[in-house]
Amino acid sequence: MKVLLRLVCFTALLISSLEADKCENHDIKITLVSYANEIDVRSCMLAPYVKNATIVWYKNDSTTPISIERDSRIHQYKEKLWFVPAMVEDSGYYYCAVRNSTYCIKMKLTAKFEKNEPDLCSVIHKNTQAVYEQRLPLERSGYLVCPHVEFLGHENYELFPMQWYKDCKPLLLDNGNFGGATNKLIIRNVQAEHKGNYTCRGMYKHLGQQYFVTRAIRFVPLARKLPRPVFISPANETVEVHLGSQLKVTCNVTGRWGDSVLWKWNGSFITENYTVWIKVDYSITKNPSSPKSYTIIAVLNLLKVQRDFYLYPFFCEARNSHSKQTAYIQLAHPVPDYQKILIGIFVVLIVVIICSIIIYKIFKVDIILWYRDSCYKFLPKKASDGKIYDAYVLYPKSLEEGSTSTSDNFVFKVLPEVLEKQCGYKLFIFGRDDDVGEDFVKVINENIMKSRRLIIILVQGIIGFKWLGNSSEEQIAMYNALIKDGIRVLLLELEKIQDYEKMPESIQFIKQKQGALRWPGNTGEETQSVKSRFWKKVRYHMPVQRRPPPSEHQFLSLIPSPKSQKRLPKDVHVPRG
Incomplete structure (x- = not known):
């Protein structure tokens, strides 16, 4: 098996030697100086720039590749050329050929090995070719690198630490000024006195035998400062x-x-x-x-x-x-935009206010009545105003004996049924609540003064207009309402009034100032309910109740009350003007 492996390697070298002459020469003059009797390793400078390539080393102009046997003193291991150890006679130039499937490049490298003197530290710095110059800026920390010793490997630094010398005197590391880290010498706060010749020396064990590696460095502190970023x-x-x-x-x-x-x-x-x-x-x-x-x-x-x-x-x-x-x-975190928030709140408030005003305008009557009905317990108690009646009802009187008009039916049946029975108000109706034989001027005057409101019933026609203009009751009532006591007046139209110009100026004035309410004109339960729109408006203009409203919803009964039954419109005595 070993013989077969040697045969394969020999065949590969033979093929490489036949193709070596076909490579393109890359003329870069590189001279590296080392010392004899020390181990030395050379790298091909083209290796980092070429991928998937084969590297073969040659000496001088020979077409025979250098041996790859590890026990040979000069041999190729992987892509590097090894001298174990180097001799003075090994000086010369070597080629590394980088070859892949498309091209081949040869680079020339000159190796020079100086004689290893006993006082190597003193001699080494005299050969300028063997000295590597390195620089560091003043007043900054940095490190010197022992050059071309990468082959030693990290594990070797732990087994054989690198020794450092300055001007041939051993350096004490970790003393505040210098420190060691693998193949580097750390210089803290570089000063001018750190300038000088530095020597680094390490040891490498190859195939069981130890060899030294020595490098010389000339350190020059940089006085010129680099521009800052x-x-x-x-x-x-x-x-x-x-x-x-x-x-x-x-x-x-x-x-x-x-x-x-x-x-x-x-x-x-x-x-x-x-x-x-x-x-x-x-x-x-x-x-x-x-x-x-x-x-x-x-x-x-x-x-x-x-x-x-x-x-x-x-x-x-x-x-x-x-x-x-x-x-x-x-x-x-983003800061909230309070301006937008305030604008939003302001807009919302405006919308709410506008909507509230619109709702209030539309449902004003309902809101006021709900407030009165729901909060009557919490309303403050007022001192007695001396009034007995909530409203005095002024209506046109029928002059024909035994006749019953629409206004009589409304005044004696509808009004008492809704406002008195369902709403709890107390009305004074002339012809119902007065006694026969009393002085009618005195009765009218006294009872208007005892009333909080004046309800005037309006009807269309000449009789109604004539009555309003000539009635002593109307004149007394309007005098007390508009001039003397300032009683609030409520106009109720039993039908549509076409020409207010024929009515007294006092009625026209009240109509223009606050308007009038028109009775729907039928006797159905819906329009006679206290919750109908017409009666809500009437209740809105009436005084505030100081007692709870009736608990049950009541509708108008067409049967007259006992008191009103004994005083039908035919029994009403008309005051004389």
Whole structure:
């Protein structure tokens, strides 16, 4: 099996050697200097830029690939060239051929191995080709990197820590000024006195044997400060956003190539897999106006704002090797627009007021009567006004003996039945409530003064008009109502009055001032009910009741009461004018 494996490897090398001459040369002069008797590893500089390719190493102009056997002193392992250990005679140039299915590129690399002197630290810095210069800005913390030792691996640093020297004197790490971290030397607060020659030395164990690795570094602190990154946005602002909504915030920074721009929240940088609710998109473009200036943009995408996002600000941090700048945004819950709320409340109040006025205009009578009926217990008690009757009824008298008119029927039957029996009012009706033989002027005058309202019954026709103009009762009543006592007058039309101009001026005045109520003109139960529209309007103009209304709904009875029965219209005595 082992023989078969060697045969396959030999065949692959033979094919590679036959195709090596067909590769395109990539003329880049790269010279690396190391020291003999130490392990050394070289990488092909083209490897990171080519995918799915095969790398083969050659020495000088040979078409024979370098061995891939691990126990060979010079061999290829994976894509790297190993010297275990290197010798002075190994100096020369080597080729790495990068080949895939479509092309082949060869790159030349010159390796130089210096003799390992006993006092290597003193000699190493005299060879400028073997010294790597590194710089750090003053008054900033940074680190020096031991170059080309990546092959050692992280586990090797734990087994064999890297030793650091400054001007050939061992450095005490973690003393406040210097610290060690794998293949790096951390320098805290770089000062001018940190300038000098640094040496890093590590150890690597290969196939059971240990080898040293030595590198020389010339450290030069940077006196010139790099320009600080400049924020275009955000501008340390507060952004109002609703819980659960989306938000996109752009961090726009003007800086240089190599400046880093990152978003940070709650003390942690927002990485690719930070949370499902936060994503960051990066882009960098060169500014046409400045050849060394770039626009670096980091877009913070909050896919769904969470409650925790309001607790801490989001920081955009831009930094380079010299400085660090930050800008932030703070999320906040939206403040209610009180102006809109007040306008809305004002509009609603106006609508409510207008609707209330309209409703009151339409249902004014019903509202007032409901209030009287429902709240009579809570109405304040008033002192007695000395009045006995709620209304004095003034009506046209029939001059023909034994005749009964519509007005008589309304006055002696309908009015008492509804207003007295159903509503509880007390009326004075001349011809019913006076005694025969009394002085009618005195009776009229006294009883009008004892009444709170004056009800005038109006009918169409010459008789009615003539009566109103010549009646002593009408004259006395109107005098007391309009001039003396100021009693409120209620006009009731038993039929439509066509010409008010023929009526007395007092009646015309009252009609123009407050109008008149018209009786529907039939004797049906609906119109004679206390809840009909006509009687509601009459009750509205009547005085406020100080006692509860009747408990049962009553309708008009066509049978006259005993008192009214003995005083039918035919018995009514008409006062003489």
